[in-house]
Structures are given as structure tokens and as C-alpha cells.
Amino acid sequence: xxxxxxxxxxxxxxxxxxxxxxxxxxxxxxEEIRKRQRFVIAAHMRPDGDAIGSQLAMAYALxxxxxxxxxxxxxPAPPPxxxxxxxxxxxxxxxxxxxxxxxxxxxxxxxxxxxVAGLExxxxxxxxxxxxxxxxxxxxxxxxxxxACGEMVFDVVQALGVPLTYDxxxxxxxxxxxxxxxxxxxxxxxxxxxxxxxxxxxGVNPAAVASSVYDSSPMGRLRLFGAVLNRMQVDETGRLAxxxxxxxxxxxxxxxxxxxxxxxxxxxxxxxxxxxxFFKEAGPDDWRVSLRSKGSVDINAVARxxxxxxxxxxxxxxxxxxxxxxxxxxxQKITQQLDRALGRA
Numbered sequence: 001x002x003x004x005x006x007x008x009x010x011x012x013x014x015x016x017x018x019x020x021x022x023x024x025x026x027x028x029x030x031e032e033i034r035k036r037q038r039f040v041i042a043a044h045m046r047p048d049g050d051a052i053g054s055q056l057a058m059a060y061a062l063x064x065x066x067x068x069x070x071x072x073x074x075x076p077a078p079p080p081x082x083x084x085x086x087x088x089x090x091x092x093x094x095x096x097x098x099x100x101x102x103x104x105x106x107x108x109x110x111x112x113x114x115x116v117a118g119l120e121x122x123x124x125x126x127x128x129x130x131x132x133x134x135x136x137x138x139x140x141x142x143x144x145x146x147x148a149c150g151e152m153v154f155d156v157v158q159a160l161g162v163p164l165t166y167d168x169x170x171x172x173x174x175x176x177x178x179x180x181x182x183x184x185x186x187x188x189x190x191x192x193x194x195x196x197x198x199x200x201x202x203g204v205n206p207a208a209v210a211s212s213v214y215d216s217s218p219m220g221r222l223r224l225f226g227a228v229l230n231r232m233q234v235d236e237t238g239r240l241a242x243x244x245x246x247x248x249x250x251x252x253x254x255x256x257x258x259x260x261x262x263x264x265x266x267x268x269x270x271x272x273x274x275x276x277x278f279f280k281e282a283g284p285d286d287w288r289v290s291l292r293s294k295g296s297v298d299i300n301a302v303a304r305x306x307x308x309x310x311x312x313x314x315x316x317x318x319x320x321x322x323x324x325x326x327x328x329x330x331x332q333k334i335t336q337q338l339d340r341a342l343g344r345a
Contacts, residue, residue, distance in 0.1 A: 024127075024141030026152065030159035032125055032139055038068045038100035040122065043149075044108040045074040045115035048261075049178025049213065051107045052077045054127075054149040056086045057171035058104060061153075061162045072096060074115030078261055080213050084174065085167055099123075107149040109309055110134045127152055131300065132309040147187040150175025154195050169202035173209060181265060182210070185313050186295070214262075220255035225263055227253050232267060235331060239274045239338050241267035242327055246281040264290045275299060275338055277330045279323060287326060290316045291334070297341040302333045 033039075041059055043051035051073075059069045072091045081087055094115060096103075099122025106127045108114050111134075126137030129146040146152050150172045157168060176196060180188050200206060227249055233242045245260045257280075264278040274297050278290040289306070293299040293313045300315040308317025319326050 024139065024143075026141070026155035026159040029125060029127065029139065029141055029156050032102065032123075033062065033065075033067075033156075033160065036067075036101035036123075038102075039070070040096055040098075040100050040103045040119070041069060041071045041106070042096075042103065042108070042114045042116055042119060043073065043106050044113045047073055047075060047077055049078075049081060050148045050150055050175040052081050052084075052087060052090075053171040053173075053175030053178070054106045054153045055090070056084075057150060057153045057168050057175065058106065058156065059086065060165065060167045060171070061157045061160060064162050064165065064168075065160065068100070070096075070100070072116055078258060079218075079256075080216050081174070083212050083216075084170065086171075096122075105137065106153070111136045127156075130309055130311070132304065145189070147185070147189060147192045148176045148179035150179070151192065151195055154198075164198060164202045166203040169199035169204050170209070173199040173204045173206070174213070177206075177209060178213065181314065182214070184265075185311070187311055187313075218255070218259065220253055221259035223253040224250060224255040224259050225266065228260070228263055229266060233327075234273070235335070237335075237338075238272045239342075240331060240334055241270075241273050241276045242279075242331065243267065243276065244279040244281075244323070264292050268292055268294060274342070275334050277327075277334060279326065282318070285322060286320050287318065287323065288316065289319055289326075289330065293337075295341065298337055299334070301337055302330070305333060 039062055041055050043055050055071050059071050062069045070091060072093055074094050076092055077087050077090065094117060096116055096118040099119060102125055103119045103122035104125045104127065105111065105114060108128060109130050109132055111120060124137035126140045127149060129143050129149050129152060131144055133142050143152055154172050157164065173196060176192060228243050228245050247257065250257050260280060264276050267273050267276045275293040280288045282288050291299040291303055298312050300310055300312050303309055303315035303317045306317040306319055308315060310316055
């Protein structure tokens with residue numbers, strides 16, 4: 001078995017700490033942006049709502065200042081996000097030959113995780129909230145207390161003096177909604193809700209956004225969820241669920257492979273299940289592994305052992321090898337975290 005990194009007040013302001021561990025601030029990022037005119041904005045491959053929302057919110061803010069912006073992604077956005085402004089205009093590419101005056105990379109722990117070649121030729125501005133970021137930029141702002149990268153974009157928008165327009169607010173809200181698991185995860189702070197309050201004041205309709213993101217699935221996705229959950233395995237303690245999807249099962253259900261996104265969260269709705277490991281086939285003996293947990297169970301500690309990362313309750317990695325061996329290995333590692341968190345170590 002081998003593993004590899006998985007190539008995220010009434011004054012009207014919501015403040016962050018003045019500086020992070022590496023000295024980056026929203027004001028510093030804003031100053032670098034003011035110096036430049038042409039930008040490329042990227043995020044991690046297989047983008048989620050935080051990646052897409054952060055990219056587009058930043059793009060709308062820079063364009064408000066008259067900047068030239070190209071938003072790029074190695075992979076298309078998930079289908080439910082394609083109804084939002086600007087998503088279909090994202091340039092799907094695996095290479096950038098002209099990095100402009102600066103490349104803003106968001107929600108990506110390493111440059112390689114963008115899956116886009118050529119970015120390294122530009123002046124790199126790295127904005128992220130994940131533990132384990134490799135600090136690959138000429139300028140790095142890591143804020144691990146942020147519930148979503150979208151919160152950090154909100155701060156940059158304020159530092160730039162750009163008004164919170166509807167389009168900016170919409171994408172900041174999408175970023176926060178999705179990266180907090182619909183406000184389920186422990187990374188939420190009062191600041192998170194204050195930013196969302198300001199987004200709603202700017203015109204965002206929370207019910208409409210949630211409906212578009214979560215209630216617009218094709219029938220094949222529903223069939224796939226049923227088939228995968230029917231095959232779910234729960235350990236003898238009833239605390240850990242293991243789920244798996246491969247190409248054959250997805251095709252059998254009439255679903256696209258991307259339709260499995262979000263499935264991992266369902267087992268956690270059961271009271272006794274405290275952690276989930278989800279294996280998604282990427283190729284022969286090649287698996288993307290998603291991990292979720294409740295409360296104090298540190299699932300990120302497991303992901304880091306396998307070269308991945310994320311947050312305490314939501315992380316991921318990649319692994320290669322026979323699926324039986326992988327299941328046993330991950331169950332053992334996750335059980336150790338469960339025992340530690342639940343006082344049984």
C-alpha cells in the first residue's frame with residue numbers, strides 16, 4: 001500500500017487577528033494587489049464550494065477595481081454550483097502560459113494541488129486556512145481559524161475598500177455555507193455568522209442558495225446514495241462507518257462519478273456514528289479517501305499520516321493498494337482517534 005498527498009458588530013466589519021503565524025494579513029494582500037493589474041486566480045483541483053466561491057468573490061472584487069482577471073481551474077465546478085454567476089466562465093485548463101502580474105492561489109495547501117502547470121512562473125500570493133500549507137508563495141497568508149477561505153476573501157475585499165456587492169457576497173456565502181457543512185462543523189465562530197449577516201444584507205437569499213446547492217440533484221445521484229449506503233459497513237462498536245463507490249456502481253445507478261460528492265456526510269447523521277471513511281475509486285488500486293468526524297474526534301491526524309490534510313472534522317488524502325488492506329489500515333488509525341477522543345485509549 002502506498003499513499004500520496006491528495007492532488008477547503010454593527011460597525012459592518014468582521015475582524016481577524018492582526019497577523020497569522022507567518023505574518024500575512026488581509027491588508028498586506030490588499031497592498032500587493034493594488035500594485036498590480038493583471039491576475040490569474042486558481043484553487044485546488046476537484047474544486048468544492050469554498051474553492052469556487054473564494055475564486056469568484058475575489059475575481060468580482062478585483063474587476064470592481066478595474067483589474068484584469070482570469071479565473072482558472074483544472075476541473076469543472078460541481079454541477080449544483082454551475083447555476084451561480086461566473087461559474088461557467090471559469091477557464092478549465094491544466095496549464096497557464098501567461099501568469100500575469102500575480103497569481104492568487106486560494107484554498108490549496110501546495111501549488112501542485114492546483115493541478116495547473118505554469119503558475120509557478122508568476123508572483124504567487126497564497127491564501128489558505130488549512131493546517132499543513134507548504135507556504136509556497138512569495139506572499140503567504142495562512143489563517144487556520146477561518147471557517148472557510150471565503151472568510152479571508154471577505155477581509156481582503158474590505159481591506160481593498162471594495163463594496164460588498166451582491167455577486168461578491170453571494171460567492172462568499174457559498175464558500176462559507178459549503179465549507180462549514182451547512183453550519184455543522186466545529187470551525188464556526190461568531191465572526192462566521194457576522195460575515196453571513198453582511199452577505200444577507202447585501203441581497204443574498206440563504207434559502208435560495210441552499211436549495212440550489214443541496215436540492216438540485218439528478219435522480220441518478222439519489223440512486224447512487226441509496227446503493228452506497230446499502231453497502232455501508234459499520235464496525236463492531238457502531239462508531240465508525242466505511243463507505244465505498246467505484247466506477248461500476250456509479251454507472252449502474254445512472255450517475256456521474258461526481259454525484260457521490262457529499263455522500264460522506266450522511267452516515268454522521270446517525271447518533272452513534274462518530275467517524276466516516278469514504279473510499280472513491282480513482283483508478284485500479286488507486287483511491288481518494290475522504291474522512292469526516294464529530295466533535296473532538298481528530299480525523300485530520302489520520303489524513304496527515306497518509307500525506308493529506310484538511311480540518312479536524314473534515315479531511316482527505318489519497319492511497320493506493322488493495323481495498324481490503326486499505327480498509328483495515330484506515331479503520332485501525334481512525335479507531336485510535338475515536339478511542340482517544342471518547343476516553344477509551
